[in-house]
Amino acid sequence: MAIWSTEAASGELTIKIQGRFDFSAHQEFRDAYEKVSDNLKGYVVDMKETTYLDSSALGMLLLLRDHAGGDNSRIEIVNCNPDVKKILTISNFEQLFTIR
């Protein structure tokens, strides 16, 4: 598991998660969005290389959403593989995030 984040000039933070996204990623994932500038316009969580996510990962996404302003947040979750997508769908996270 590894997490990178890159801040684009447009003010958008992209967080990439490689491998299993589970509780062991807790601190790293938080660091990815907490240790960057405050005035971000939006977030992209890139799951292209994410193989699996568990319910604590869903919790972490909710924490990010909370950090990004809750209902006013702009978060896109992109490039999900079918397994990951299924988990997000079961929890109906498309109601809270833009899933592409």
Added chain:
Amino acid sequence: MNPQECHIDLVALQDLKDIMESEFETLIDTFINDSNKKIEELSLNYLNQNSEELRKSAHSLKGSSSNVCAIKLSELAKQIEHRARQQELAGIDALIQALDIEFQIVAQQLSDQLIKK
């Protein structure tokens, strides 16, 4: 330093003196008394041809004489210990004799150190 010519490592002995301070005299007295007994034991063990006991007394004397910097004495004890371990008691009487003579010299030199002090 050549143990054949030198009986006591005087440099080391000075160190020991510094450490022991007032106890130095007691140490020397103890060593001489103790060694007298050990050499007696040693001779007896030889007479009895008891190589195991002979080895032990020689071993003990080797250690204690080394501690008082009597290097030649320690070396002789070591040779006796070695032979006793190999159970080669033949000709060991010469070594014991040499050891006895060496001990007299060491005892004298150590006592001289006390007077010097």
Added chain:
Amino acid sequence: MSTGAPPHLDGIDGEEVLRVLIADDNDSDRLILQTIVRKEGHTVFTARDGQEAIALFREHSPDIVLLDALMPNVDGFEAARTIKQLAGDNLVPILFLTSLRDAASLADCLAAGGLDFLSKPYNRIILHAKIKAYAAMRRLHETVQQQRDEIALHNDRLIHEQEVAKQVFDNIAHPGCSSASNIKYLLSPMAVFNGDLILAARKPSGGMCVFLGDFTGHGLPAAIGAMPVSEIFYGMTQKGFSLQDIMLEINKKLKLILPVGVFCCACMIDMSFRKRSAEVWIGGLPDVLVYRANSRQVESLASQHLPLGVVDNSRFNIESREVPMQRGDKILLWSDGIIEALNAQGEMFGEERIIDVITQTENSERIFSNIERAVEQHTGRLEQDDDYTMLEITMVREDEIAVQEGKPGVSSIVGGPRDWSLVYELRALSLKEFNPLPVITHMLMEVPGLRPYSGKLYTILSELYSNALEHGVLGLGSEVKASADGFARYYEQRTAKLEQLSSGFVRFHFDHRPRADGGSLKIMVEDTGPGFDYQSKQLAEHQTETYSGRGIPLIKSMCQSVRYTGEGNQVEVIFNWHADI
């Protein structure tokens, strides 16, 4: 045995003061060693042989032991073995004083428990270094031991606390009536600490509600949420609240108490045996399966909603699905544990395998156990090793399941007023500043079995009350509302007239009578307004503005009858209800 005393640091150069046992039969050697060690600032105990050394060790339990190997009576090897035994778990470094050189003798020293050697002639610097190193090792060992003991103690306490907590959780989050013959379930005994929860309760109407929840996380944080969920579920189910009301209440509570990122994936099923249907709400759990006994086919119900505790009630969706069910049909549900159970190759068990097992099982009674067995075979482990949570509920005839608390159906509805009447008159001052509907609804809900109708009754009462107040007492015409800006104008007028109100009343007459399968509630509302020409309105077949403006069609759809009497300022509705909706 640890002395517990902190290391004494007043020695030379602020180093730790140790208690050192020296055993050597050679007087001069012992004297030298003792002097050197004392000069290092340590406390020394001396022995002439192994026996004395053991005695001194027992008496003083020193920190470090320096033993000559060859001594009379008890030699150094034996003394070392005894001392090691006496020291038990504590590390007491034993250093052999020896001029032994042969490997076999050195090996004997180590075998007897010695950690190192000091050879003659003694060298102060080496002696100092070794004592220091072994004292440090001893301290390290002590620290590790202390930590080990603390951890063990802590662990014992934690286990005890968990046991107590588990009792509390088990009492509150008990599986209710899940021993009923139409329910099968699998729940690890420590499930509450895995965040899994199964609740089941009979409804006053004879139906049954089941709840399967899966909290994120493990341990106490996952268990805490189970308590309010359970309390709300049992409290409200027993009182006959609807599935929607219960889910709203649970969601509200969880959103309030759970930190962001912790939530509960759940499914609740409200099963009505008489109506042969199940109402199902799923939020965040894997697909719930409906097994059809006739066709042996399986239908999937996918999760439609967010898990509980994620959004507040204003965004929370309580829409449920009505699933018609025949006798023998089953609903099967689980937390993700079973779906995600891995085999040796790291492959998940998955939904397809479950469906295969179900459709290939001839005897539907074996479906549940066959799934269990298939998971066992898949993982190669015994079921009880894992924390799988699974539930099966079967549609049966109500009389086929054991009676749990009281008798199901009508006769279980006891303990409240069923045969009564009441008049409740609200006069001007009350009409101005008091909304009587909550208190009236609350009173009506005391009628055993009527609770599920609270929503309908509230709608009926509020329509009747606003008609009586606004069109009756205040004399507002509903025509106003028809125009574009009418609504606003209507409510301006309403506020103004209400402020000026000094006389008039709205009077409720309630009359409730029990019936074989429920009851009949008559509500008559009269007001001091002039009334209206209800006869011509009725003839016009509900077509006119006024009539529909008064919300009568809505009421008519919910009631047995709606009848205007008197001058049109009295309306009477009959609401017949059945215990099982």
